[in-house]
Amino acid sequence: YQPKVDCATLRMVGVESLIRWQHPDLGLLSPQRFIPLAEEAGLIDAIGEWAIREACRQGAAWMKAGLPILDVAVNLSAAQLLRGDFAATVARSLSDSGFDPRRLTLELTESMLMTAGDQGRRTLESVKALGVALSLDDFGTGYSPLTYLRQLPIDEIKIDRSFVHGLPAAPQNAAIAAAVIQLAGALGLQA
Numbered sequence: 001y002q003p004k005v006d007c008a009t010l011r012m013v014g015v016e017s018l019i020r021w022q023h024p025d026l027g028l029l030s031p032q033r034f035i036p037l038a039e040e041a042g043l044i045d046a047i048g049e050w051a052i053r054e055a056c057r058q059g060a061a062w063m064k065a066g067l068p069i070l071d072v073a074v075n076l077s078a079a080q081l082l083r084g085d086f087a088a089t090v091a092r093s094l095s096d097s098g099f100d101p102r103r104l105t106l107e108l109t110e111s112m113l114m115t116a117g118d119q120g121r122r123t124l125e126s127v128k129a130l131g132v133a134l135s136l137d138d139f140g141t142g143y144s145p146l147t148y149l150r151q152l153p154i155d156e157i158k159i160d161r162s163f164v165h166g167l168p169a170a171p172q173n174a175a176i177a178a179a180v181i182q183l184a185g186a187l188g189l190q191a
Contacts (some may be wrong), residue, residue, distance in 0.1 A: 019047070019075075070103070073104075083123070104132045136157050163177050
């Protein structure tokens with residue numbers, strides 16, 4: 001789990017679950033190395049479902065242990081977004097764990113939205129109806145789906161790391177980051 005910190009208060013406000021594979025011969029592998037293989041092999045649904053179930057279980061365990069209440073974010077795959085029963089899977093993970101749906105954030109990328117179409121939008125609306133927050137990850141890469149910010153039930157924008165790397169020394173990156181933060185604020189979104 002990677003901490004998420006509020007830049008204004010410097011308080012830890014949540015965590016993002018990050019999946020890694022401890023391969024017996026190759027060591028610790030990043031998702032870039034094994035997720036494409038999992039997608040090809042048809043295993044991505046099982047991995048994604050496990051990741052959501054485990055994040056909900058861990059979040060509930062932290063709450064039961066009396067730790068500060070934190071939001072837990074989980075990355076989605078395009079395959080999950082296109083599954084007709086995905087909202088039911090999320091609902092089951094929340095119910096089984098007892099985790100507060102308002103504390104779960106599902107992260108999706110711009111490119112995922114471009115490929116998911118109407119089915120993806122319907123799935124997001126079903127998930128949002130559960131009380132789960134939605135975050136648009138890697139914002140600013142590839143396409144610029146500003147219409148999605150109006151059309152989809154997004155709660156948060158995560159600016160792509162290429163725009164925040166080197167801040168504040170990189171003035172162009174600082175200008176882009178400031179503009180996205182201002183846009184998010186004007187739309188009532190977190191950035």
